[in-house]
Amino acid sequence: MERRVPQAAPYRTLASLCYLFPVAVALLLMPQFRSVRLLRYHAVQSVALTALTLLASVALGVLGTILGALPWIGMTVLLATGLGISAVMIIGPGLATYAAVLAYDGRLTRIPLLDRWVRRWERMIDPEAEKSRRKRQGPTDRLP
Numbered sequence: 650m651e652r653r654v655p656q657a658a659p660y661r662t663l664a665s666l667c668y669l670f671p672v673a674v675a676l677l678l679m680p681q682f683r684s685v686r687l688l689r690y691h692a693v694q695s696v697a698l699t700a701l702t703l704l705a706s707v708a709l710g711v712l713g714t715i716l717g718a719l720p721w722i723g724m725t726v727l728l729a730t731g732l733g734i735s736a737v738m739i740i741g742p743g744l745a746t747y748a749a750v751l752a753y754d755g756r757l758t759r760i761p762l763l764d765r766w767v768r769r770w771e772r773m774i775d776p777e778a779e780k781s782r783r784k785r786q787g788p789t790d791r792l793p
Contacts, residue, residue: 660685660687660688661687661752661753661754661755662753663676663682663688664687664688664691664752664753664755665691665749665750665752665753666749667688667691667692667694667695667749667752668691668695668698668745668746668748668749668752669695670695670696670699673691673692673693673695673696673699674692674696676688676689676692677689677692677693677696677774683774686771687752687755687757689771689774689775690757690767690768690771691748691752691757691758693767693770693771693774694748694758694760694763694767694771695745695748697763697766697767697770698741698744698745698748698760698763699741699745701741701762701763702737702738702740702741702742705737705741706734706737706738709730709733709734709737710730710734712726712730713726713727713729713730713731713734716730717730744760748760
């Protein structure tokens, strides 16, 4: 599930701190940290996980608001969406904590729903030097 990537301790610490949303955004905006693949991967994954958690919570809230007004089943829908929001708000930070611990260990954590998108977005913000290096090296530089 994870792949160990040897990195220096400060980079691993920053990779685990990426799961705090403002740190992830700050690291993505700084070019000197954007060139480190471990930091870039975890920062993008953190932003994607935060966006997915918020999107799921808002969608469940809107669904509960719209369907909660229905007679007979309204209270059941409100209860179900409330429990769904609670589950999302527990699972999202739980996954972020798990990924942060593994990032501190120097591992690339793959969250199943997000992995394909995170790798695509991470390569989109890839610095030009990294893109040219990857072309020279070939497919050995890929994430699992």
